[in-house]
Amino acid sequence: MSVTLHQETALHFSAGPQQLCGIFTAGQRDTALLVVVGGPQYRVGSHRQFVKLCRSVAQQHFASMRFDVSGMGDSTGPARSFYNQQTDIQAAIDALFRQQPTLKSVVLWGLCDGASAILLSQLHQPDPRVSGMVLLNPWVRQQNTYAQTMVKHYYWQRLLQKAFWQKLVSGQFELVKSITSFLQNLQQARQKSEQQYSIETSNEHNYVSHMLLSWQRFNLRGGKICVITSGNDLTAQEFLNLTESDADWQNVFSQATHHHIEAANHTFSTEQWRTLVEQFTLETLQQHNRHLNSEL
Numbered sequence: 001m002s003v004t005l006h007q008e009t010a011l012h013f014s015a016g017p018q019q020l021c022g023i024f025t026a027g028q029r030d031t032a033l034l035v036v037v038g039g040p041q042y043r044v045g046s047h048r049q050f051v052k053l054c055r056s057v058a059q060q061h062f063a064s065m066r067f068d069v070s071g072m073g074d075s076t077g078p079a080r081s082f083y084n085q086q087t088d089i090q091a092a093i094d095a096l097f098r099q100q101p102t103l104k105s106v107v108l109w110g111l112c113d114g115a116s117a118i119l120l121s122q123l124h125q126p127d128p129r130v131s132g133m134v135l136l137n138p139w140v141r142q143q144n145t146y147a148q149t150m151v152k153h154y155y156w157q158r159l160l161q162k163a164f165w166q167k168l169v170s171g172q173f174e175l176v177k178s179i180t181s182f183l184q185n186l187q188q189a190r191q192k193s194e195q196q197y198s199i200e201t202s203n204e205h206n207y208v209s210h211m212l213l214s215w216q217r218f219n220l221r222g223g224k225i226c227v228i229t230s231g232n233d234l235t236a237q238e239f240l241n242l243t244e245s246d247a248d249w250q251n252v253f254s255q256a257t258h259h260h261i262e263a264a265n266h267t268f269s270t271e272q273w274r275t276l277v278e279q280f281t282l283e284t285l286q287q288h289n290r291h292l293n294s295e296l
Contacts, residue, residue: 006058011099015070015091018077022067022092025058030104031288032063034096036089038082038114042073046267049274056278062285063103065096082113083202086121093127104292105131107285112235113139116211120202123214131288132224134281137236137266140208215252226284228277231262
């Protein structure tokens with residue numbers, strides 16, 4: 001199998017007092033892809049996911065950049081929480097457009113709390129150059145939604161597992177502790193978290209409502225969102241439960257393009273799942289590029 005190699009350029013750019021590191025690949029299209037890394041990892045991604053994604057879109061002549069946020073990989077400074085990365089993301093967008101000034105728009109791509117960081121960044125520092133987002137298994141962990149997910153998707157599945165019954169019969173299963181945990185989760189699942197819409201600062205308590213507000217505003221300004229979820233992932237199930245149980249979330253989600261990969265785990269770790277993610281991402285980029293050209 002022949003592989004076309006595209007030149008990748010290492011960049012250093014400023015985000016406030018910090019120096020961030022990114023990898024840029026040039027393209028010939030009007031739209032580019034910017035990968036926002038989530039979690040305690042750097043620009044390569046789990047099982048080289050981000051490297052392979054950017055090289056995949058390069059095959060279709062789309063520019064891309066993946067970068068280390070503050071405190072990760074080769075970037076300086078203390079690590080920032082995902083709900084406080086708007087400075088890093090804005091600096092990366094600016095660096096991408098400096099590197100290829102002919103660009104007209106960018107699609108932001110993020111997995112887990114990288115997806116959440118993208119939404120929050122466009123609430124606090126909205127950028128008209130951002131025309132779209134690709135959000136994979138967005139992180140919306142709250143005490144009550146996590147409890148709902150555990151009750152709906154974990155406890156009942158455990159009852160169908162052979163290992164559960166083997167532990168129960170052998171006496172290794174802590175029945176009282178497990179029942180207590182189940183009842184606590186059931187109680188928390190019935191509680192509704194308070195919605196907090198002050199947008200001055202996002203934090204661990206209000207970030208989910210801020211994500212919703214950002215999504216609403218992004219839709220109003222004509223932005224397009226593609227969501228990719230995994231069938232074998234509690235984070236994805238928690239997000240999907242939220243979009244089913246909350247009317248406001250249901251409304252914004254109904255306006256997005258949604259792809260669900262039933263057997264996939266959280267990071268889409270097999271070649272088959274990764275290829276599907278690359279395909280959906282490429283389709284999103286092509287749609288944005290066609291829209292730009294139709295406006296000329």
